Amino acid sequence: MVQLENPEMLLLIIPALIAGLYLLKKGTKKGLIISRIVVAILLIIALASPFTLVPRITTDDNPDLVIISDETDSMELFVNGTASELYEAMTAKTSASLVRLTGDSTALGDAIVQYATGDNQIVLVTDGNSNTGEELVDALQFAKETGTTVYYVQPELEENDLTVQIVGDKTVILKNENQFDIVVSQAMDQEISYNYELYSDDTLIRSGKVTQTTREKSIPVTQVKFTKLGAHTLKAIIKPSSSDVDPINNQYYKAVYAIPKPTIRAIGLETNSPLADILLNLYDVSTSGELNNIDTKKAIIIDNTHANSFTEANVEELQDYLNDGRGIVVVGGDRSYNYGDYLDSPIEEILPVLSKPTDWSGGRNIVLILDISQSTAAHGTIADILGNAINILHNDNLRDAYLGVIAFGSEGMDVSGGLQFLGTASNIEFLESEMATLTPGSTSETSLNEGLAIADEWLDNEVGELEIIIISDGGIEKSYDESLKVAEDIVDKGVNLYYIHIRSSAPSQVDNYGNFYAETLMNEVGGVYFHLDEGERANIEFEDLQQTEDEETADIGTYPLIEYNTKHFITKDIEIEGSITGYDDVTPKAGADRLIITSTGKPVLTTWRYGLGRVAALSTDNGQGGENMWATQLYSDNNSKLISSTVNWAIGNPREETGAVVNAPDTWYGTPVTIELTMYDEGIPTLKLDGDALDLSLTGNNVYEAVINPSPIGLHDLSGYPVAVNYALEYRDVGLNEELPALIKSYGGSTYSVNEARAKLFEEAQGNSEKLVRDSVSQKIYFLLAALIIFLGEVILRRIKEIKEMKKLQQEIET
Incomplete structure (x- = not known):
């Protein structure tokens, strides 16, 4: 595509056209005037300096490496001199520099941003624990945008170290039971024993001996009470029985502040219900059914109350209450929501749900087929392949779907263990972690047909909406014919096929006619084709599926509960187990957040912000119910924390708003x-x-x-x-950061052991030094030549015409 260096010069065409039109109107030699106008326009375009960008691949046989050596205090657990030895090995092959990070804090992100120039590559020799400055994710994104590849070399861990923390709320309610977790981490993944002690205001309240085999272990300490208002202290101490390099992180302080029970108003509360047991135990509850003096209450709980109990004036009071930053929890039952005529009533306006059946959005089965052939590493597309896959994985319209992941290179590989339900955060995290471990293969073969064959087998006995999404750099020429046969069989079975083609410099993307193999494949079978540049994400729209009549009327008796959103304040520290036997059928409003659903996708706990306030809709009963008790399991054992967490979220700030x-x-x-x-x-x-x-x-x-x-x-x-105030952050995270390799990979880099780095890093750096450069090629010469040809042509034609006229005149004179 032709671009202009000085596009403002094109404005000169306007006066040229005006002058030309004037001369055409006044003059008689219209052909001459038109040619001069065309010549003038061509000259003006030449003045605008037209140019095109011509791509070419450049390679640097001697890439510039910046080795960042983490030598902060936490690195005393590792073998010394790793970065220096690597630096010496690299300087024998290419240009390299060594940067040392020292002190009692680690700012890896700052170092990456400082040294990422676009014409070099960075090698991190570190434990990967950055605790100050720029976030690692932002720094790696910056490096990628500048064209700097970041590698991670894991130093050898030679000594172990233990660290302890106390996790729990700082603000607690007077005389209520609280749970705190003593979290012990170790640098190595080995068996170690230690004694622990927990003190409350210098009084020993828990102790024991623990044998730990994992990197991190949480020791729950329940039924911790504080009987006096104000400041309190928790202190945890661990005493390892074996090697522990630094004792400074073996003791942890936690400040606690005890406040009076928050005052709440309960409307319609059945005092013998499990809900009432929780509320009356944890809060100062007023059970008046009226809305008077609610300004002094931290939250309002509405239990199974019919819509006709709320006048428009009552709802206006509740709206004002919410706009003051307070919260309301509405609990369902046989006189609430769809059973209590909430639909289109005044009370429904403040709720995060509509009291009508929710649209079912399940019934979809998706298989992601990811290209991990050697070309995806050589041409830098693996990061975008994984990025597009993770983008699909987090699509909000797929929370009730099943999804599986297959990788292909020289052969197909089951990554996910079949189809996994996306309604649970643990499954999404599992799929994401499995994809993060994928690395390009060692062969150049790209056998798409192998991946398609596995996907065909997975979907063969499935019903509903069936979809296969291929994400690849498009280099499928060797397996094209076999892939076409399998794809045709798959589409004939009613499966929707998508191909996300990540553009790269690989010549095998294109056939002899200049057509992309991937696009041709989709055209042949009727699939959907996306052609993306580096950094782009495909926008596949997954529409809601309509529930069939059989599914709408199905009654399975019990409905297992699922945490739909585990990142919310209410659900982040709770693991829901069990089922309910009934619910109010509601539909979340736009902007609402579903936290708990049934396995059939029905909302059970939905929240949203109303003005400055917070509203939670618990669309099942209080555990007591009427003739049928729907939610007894929701109020028992660990599940009961969901109720207190919901009320605490509605309360927001539990402290008194005085003084x-x-x-x-x-x-x-x-x-x-x-x-x-x-x-x-x-x-x-x-x-x-x-x-x-x-x-x-x-x-x-x-x-x-x-x-x-x-x-x-x-x-x-x-x-x-x-x-x-506890030990410095540098001593909190010990050992290798297990999340960094996946992070490095997602931004186009690789992780090496020390020996692997010496053997392979230089070669990969050479490969990654290949860059697509777009050279600017001026096109003005063509416009100048065109103007010259037109001008000379017009002059020559005019001269020929004049010569002919002179000869004719001469002949007339002679005769």
Whole structure:
């Protein structure tokens, strides 16, 4: 495509055309005037400097390598000198430089951003634990955008180290039972024993001996109560029985602040129900059925109440209540939602659901076939292949679908173990982790037909919407004929076929006629073809499937519960088990968040934000019910945490909104933290850290902030509010970061052991130094030649005409 370096010069065409039209109107030599206009336009286009971009592949036989050596305190667990030895090996082959990171913090992201110039490649020699500065994901994205490949060399771990943390809420309710987890991590993946002790306000409350065989172990400590308001301290200590390099991270402090029970209003609550048992035990519950004095309540619980109980004035009060930043939880039953005439009623306006049956969106089976042949590494397309696959995996319209992953190179390979249900976060994480381990093969063969054959076998006995999505760099010329035969059989069975073709410099994408093999294949079988450039993602629209009559009327008696969203505040620390036997049939509104569903896709717990407030719709009963008890399992054992988490989410801030309220997270030695002071009453805002006044800055309506960096390690007093300072972040994450290899791979790099790096890294760096360069080639000469040819042609024709006329005149004179 022709582009212009100086497009503004084209504006000169306007006066040229005006002058030409004027001369055409006044003059008689119209042919001459038209030719001059054309010549002028061509000259003006030449002045605009037209050019085209011509692609070519460049290769650097001596790639520039920047070796970043992590020599911070946490690296004392590893063999010393790894980066220096690698540097010496690389300098014998190519240009290399060595950068050392030292100190008591690790800023890998900052180092990547600093040294990624686009004309070099980066080698990280590190444990992979970055704890300050730029996020690694953002830094790797920056490096990819600049054209810098990042490799990861894992140093050899020679010593073990243990670290301990306490996980749990900082704000707790007075006299309520709480659970805290003692999390112990080790650098190595080996069996190790240790004793642990947990102190509450210097009193030993738990102890024991643990044998740990995994990198991380969580020790739950339940029924922890605090009987006095205000500041408290938890302290965990571990005493390893074998090698442990650094004892500084064997002790952990957690500050706890106990507050009075939040006051809530319960409307329609059945006092003998399992729901009531939980609420009355954890909160200060007012059971008045009226909406008077609700401004003093942290949340409102509406239990199985008919729509006719709420007038428009009542709903306006609830709307005002929510707009003040408070929360409401509406519990279902046989007098609620679709059974309580909520549809199109005033109360439904504030709810995250409509009280009508939800559209069923299951019945879809998808197979992803991913190209991991050698060409995907040689031409840099593997990252985009995996990126498009993960993009499909997280499509919101596939949460009720089943999906499997197949990889192909010289042969087909089952990656996922068949089709997996996408309604559970654990399955999505499993599929993503399995795809992250894929690496391009060692052969140049690309046997798409092998992958298609496995997919055909998977879908052979499935019903519903059947779809196969191929993601490849398009180099399928050797297996094209076999792939065409298998694809034709698959499509004949009613399977939808898609091909996402990642553009690369591989010549095997194109046949002798200049056509892409992938596109031709889809044209032959009637599939859908996507041609993508580097970094692009295919937009495949998966429409909702309509439920059949048999599926709508099916009654399986029990409905297993599934966590649909495990990242929400309510569900992040809860593992739901069991079933319900009934529910209110509702449909989530746009913008609502489904947290718990049944295995048939019916919403059970749905939330959304209404103005500044929060609303949760629990569309099953209170565990007691009427004639039928739907949700008894939901209120028993570990599942009961879902109810308290939902109410806590609705409450938001459980602390009293009077006087001066301080909020400050615990921190790490050497890591500053922002603290916040909210003034609910008039007065002068003051805060003291260990007796020293702080400088406060006004950041909002009666909200003040300050940045503190308390030391030493231990507990600190912030005007009565506790702040714990623990060992430096550098000592928290020990051993190799197991997530980094997949991250490096997703951005086009590779992970090596030390020996592998010496043998293979240079060759891969040479391969990755191949770059597609687009040279600018000027096209102005063609416009100048065209103008010259037209001008000379017109002059020659005019001269010939003049000569003929002179000869004719001469003949007339002679006669």
